[in-house]
Amino acid sequence: MTQSKSPPGSLPHNQPSSAALGASLNQFTANDFLPANRAGLTSGLSRPSLSYWQDAWRRLRKNKQSLASLFVVSSLLAFVFLGPLVWTVDPNHQDQTQISIGLSMGATAIVIGDRNDWPGLDASPIPAIEESTQELGAPANLRTVDVVSTLGVRLAWDPVPGAAAYAIYRNEIAPEPDRLGVPLGSTQAPERVSYEDNESLQTRRYYYSVVAVNAAGVESTSASTLDLDLKPGMSLDLAQETKADAKEGDIIALRAAPLGTDSLGRDLLARLMFGGKISIFIGLFAAFLETLIGAMIGGISGFFGGRIDNYIMRVTDFVLGLPFLLFVILLKVAMGIGPGESGITALIIALVVLSWPGAARLVRGQVLQMRESEFIHAARMMGARPSYLLMRHMFPNLLGILLVSLTFNIPSAIFAEAFLSFIGLGVAAPAASWGSLCNDSIQNILTHPHEFLAPAITISLTVLAFNLLGDGLRDALDPKMRANE
């Protein structure tokens, strides 16, 4: 694919060949030595002259993949920085009525009055406990009392003769014998024939089972089961906060949650934007700094070689040798991160201080390789100064590898931040990042995958976009790649 292309720096085609030159040597006239008329030459160029960056931009636009990724990156930035202006939900507001839900639009909740105290139901007369260990029957007439909602379920049933207590189970699928689901608890007295469940209820179907327990504490094998579809409930206090004249029994519209909510009822879309700010900031800033510092140090090391190179490489060995975790802790402590502070600056500094050697080694290797290449030798022989060599020849040639390195440092900075958030050293709540959102929800990945998937996909998308963009940039910026066109 490259055989037919001329390499960069070959002679222009309009030069006369040496054979022709020799043949016409004795045909010169005095006119041939007059200054050429240059005006016509410049106007005759077929293409407008382009600067390096104009050319790069032209190339980038030609690459559909990187154009798409540029679009994705800008939309992500817009989503994160402009999104909150459109979607004005407070990312830290805990919505009591919508906990761990998936996509929700136009949901409603029923307003429930004060539910705090339910005395419960007692059977009268108090049933006698039988000492015999005979098998007890299932409680009859299992029913609900009052309105059933996610605020609470009140169950009541008829007493079973001889029962000493009742055990209550709750299941999310239809129960089978001996597989009644989660044991909620048991009634403490034989006369108590009711139970209130208000723990971790969600808008879904539940199967409640009640079994009688005999005097020996053995549960009967026959159970009564009741299946209930729970609707969101909202307490009167809460309803009146949004609608002053709300009263018991009203149906109130719930706020839409396009991405659902987390286990504390916080809106995931708002949190995603909120967390993105910090993630993108840390990712870009830390990656940029570490690549820049690494490149400078690596460039110096590779370019000058010898003793300097040796010392610098010892230093990179030293830094790479420091236990990352311990030193992140140390640096954060040294910078005095108090409780309640997000600790972003400290985090960035820690990441940069500990990860520049990667880029430094990469650049050093590249510079070492380049130093021995012909065009550098040529430039050197023509008397180029080191700074000229570095800026004019090496830097443009390094941009490709630097961009590859940068595009990979962005996700690794984002992931490093996530890992540190996970062990309590990253951003502190109420601040959040995509990493901390991921880590908060990885526990729930099996039950509420959307909580994890939203930030995980966003991270992946961001990283993907940055990578593709970097690829495109690389192709566009690398002078060596021009030959391939």
Added chain:
Amino acid sequence: MIKYILQRLFSGLVTVFFVATFTFFAMHAVPGDPLMRGKAVSPEVRANLEALYGLDKPIAVQYGKFLLNMVKGDFGISFTQQNRSVNDIIRDSFPISATLGLLAIIFAAVGGVTWGAIAAINRNRLSDRVIMFAVILLVSVPTFVFGAMGQLAVSELNQKFGIDFLPIAGWGTLSHMLLPALVLGLGTMAFLARLMRSSMLEVVTQDYIRTAKAKGLPTLRIFVRHQLRNAILPVITFLGPSIAAITTGGFVAEVIFAIPGLGRYFVQAVQQLDYTVIMGLTVFLRSVSCFYGYSCRYSLRFY
């Protein structure tokens, strides 16, 4: 050459010494109490504990003692796993981490070079796009997700077919190592593939390739001796640190797959401020990665 190796060895030792010293004082500067467990103890028992671990002495004395013991190769007794010496911990766990890391790096290097080379040869064709997309996807997904997903998938398979394709956790046989090594190596493999591709693309445009082609050298020879050999240089440069990182940094994989490797001990030790284990492992891991680093650079110089 022997002089070169000796020189390298010496500078390695110096690095280890500096890292150890720095870590020692840094570790002691981290707030927190290494001797504290969930329940507080009386001042007297505390004093006894401090005396037992030598923490009652001034820090300079502790440092001197540490250096002296380090020269003797004795790092002392673990604070958390009392009665067990750090040397025992290293002896038991390092082979495990090393095996896992080696497998992962072989996987990463072979995979990375192969995929990268194939992508470069097929530049801008479908297979290049597919490979590069997969590679980018691989680096965009964190290891813990890969680990969890891989484990879930294998356990579903095992359950479905009633046979054990692969064990989902634990350590012992080669089959135990496969999944964790894969998970551990994926990220590095993707990175190496990218590096390889970009470096290959640079090489194919070089004059000496054209010259070789013009000379009429056999394709395979050009590919292996000129393209691959030159393109692989940056990959090798990167391999040194990544070997060290993988062998010592398999924390996530070790936790998910319940592998008793060094990474797990080290992170635990840092969290628990287990001074002796931190020091022992730092010095040991540093020496190991210096060795890797040097053997890698050594091979580079005499390539």
Added chain:
Amino acid sequence: MRYQQFYGFLRSNGVKLTLTVLLALGAFWVHLAPALATTNQVVKIALLGEPPNLNSTKATDADSFFIIGHTMEGLTRYDQAGNIVPAVAEKWEINDKTATFKIRKDVKWADGSPITAKDFVFSWRTVVDPKIASEYSFLLYHIKNAEAINTGKKPIQELGVVAKDDHTLEVTFEKPCGYFLALTTFPTYMPVKESFFKAQNGKFGAEASNILSNGPFKLTSWVHGASLRLEKNPNYWDAKSITLDAIDIPYITPNEGTRFNLFKTGRIDTLGLTKNILQDAQREKFKLNKFADGTLFFMRFNFREGRPTANKNLRLALAKVLNTNDFISKVIGIPGTLEGTGLIPSFLQGATKLFRKEYPIAARRQNLAEAKKLIADAKKELKLTGPLSLVWLTGDTPVATSEAEYFQGLFKTHLGIDLKIDKQIFKQRLAKASAGDFDIESAGWGPDYADPMTFADLFTTWNNNNNGKWENKEYDAFIRKAMNTVKPKERMDAMAAAEKILLEEFPIIPTYERTVIYTQADRLTGVVRRSVGFDPDFTRAKIIK
């Protein structure tokens, strides 16, 4: 041209080729193990963490206690129903001043040598030996001179325990102890054979070969961080009532997803469930059980100079704003979790029945209006005009994070308090807590022995775990009174009175008692879960088929 052909081949078949190679490699690696074999009478479990050490005189953690509980046996033990029954001792007499234990004639160490009273004397002396620095030495402080020896004021020979003969152990008390018998079940009180201990050269309990068992099982293999195996000890005095041949622990992993997958595929026989895998457990149709593990969680306030939390109205406001039920639902998420009402958890026995039944406490109710009034008063007293901010010290676990964020939201919304979360990893958190570097600490406490005192003395001025430095003379007096008598009713009354003071002053706000939901293989029976001592107890478990 060969060049073109080669490139052409790689170009057109690159992906296919590599996939084929990878697939072939994959197929090569497929590991066809025999289908799950149900070995007779072997229980397989996964531990959450590696036991730090199996030296019974120094162990302090649940993982070590689990192993020690199966491999060792003290003077007494808990039976299936939770009663204290004879173990190495066949009978005993206890009064205010002394206790005498008669050791069985037929008890042997796993190596066949007899267990004598001297083994207990040696072990207990080791525990209080200042050179050993055992952290649980305070559990022996009821024995005469123990504290003095432990603080280096007396030689270890002065410990108030003597072997009258090989089968008679006599204990002299420092002061009367109402629950000494419960203590003798504890690992710290288990015997150690002197000659064996000394032969280990300081490595006692470090490896499987450095342990001499006397319990129902003996440790036959211990690969650090990876696996342990306990096998039936034929020399155990009650070996005939032990059915299991072995307890196999092939996995040590804190990862709940891994354990869930292991249980699902039949690799382990028991599984604890967190809220995150509860739903899956229901879908997988596991039979679910629950029990309260006895750990009480609470928020602890700091009473040091200059801390706003020393203000009583502020603490009351926080107590009034808390809706425990809502908190449990959202943060803990384990249905059936008990609300933390008082200081003494519900499982502990009082004088005749459960302590909580004898001294009931009404559950706290959220009262926002009152809370707002209280916080206004508190601000006035603290001379605060701007917003109040408090530091919340907590750990780095997911539950701790979720809890902190919940309270941050709650306090901000209703009281306008800015809660600054100070999330710290384990050792840093402990250091900060004991140094008093917090306003509110998220804390928990698990019982060391089966008596309300294990909780009641936590908030006395002399307790090292009183991180908030709350001082209340009346409280101290009641606890002292309870400590100096063995009469059950008097002791319980005193502790209940102390608890009442605590619930008026709120140096802590109890939040919940931890409940554990677990499941186990259907073929397994006779497993005992308990709140004190080692858990779960497999010693008398059976595999039925």
